[in-house]
Amino acid sequence: MNEAGKTGGEIPSLKELYGNKLELTGEDGASVAWTLLAQLDVGGRSYAVIQSEQMRKDGDIEILRIALDEDNAPQLESVEDDEEWESVSEAYDDLQFEGEERP
Template sequence: MSDLSASSVKLTTRLLEAYGVLIELTDEQDQTTVYRLISEFETETGAYAVLQKDNGLPEDEVEILKIIDSTEGRPELVTIDDDDEWEDVAELYDELTLPFED
């Protein structure tokens, strides 16, 4: 586990400002899916976005993606390939959103 903690998180709005709340993503099979931007934040390891399919089903799992800058300077979303990084960011998102437990 890394040293990521909720206290080191900075909420951002780069994706929101660039694309709005609904973001259309295309997968490797050229299938397009519309996602709702739930959250975006930066940590010392990078910037991340939390998205959920925009189909009205609140039980759908969220997607956590990394935000990088394109060559034009616009934010882009990429898959987090490193399992440890993904686990750390997923745990951090849970920490940010789940009620505090004693």
């Protein structure tokens, strides 16, 4: 990965690789099922918008940055920066309301 957190290769489609359902292991070692809602590029970086069943009930989403490892396999990284998270969240909202006026 280069200094800007970007990668040298093109990020593949997570949906094509894994489908709409992802199983991720948390820091506590527990496995959680997620639904891939969208994959989008914002500011030259790729992001996955995912949601667990509990988050769906609460109307929440999770945003993860997609980067490539040394084997060009996609890796998901937490987005720690609030401004970065908000930018991606707004882009996702815009995608949801594309062609419609926002409420």
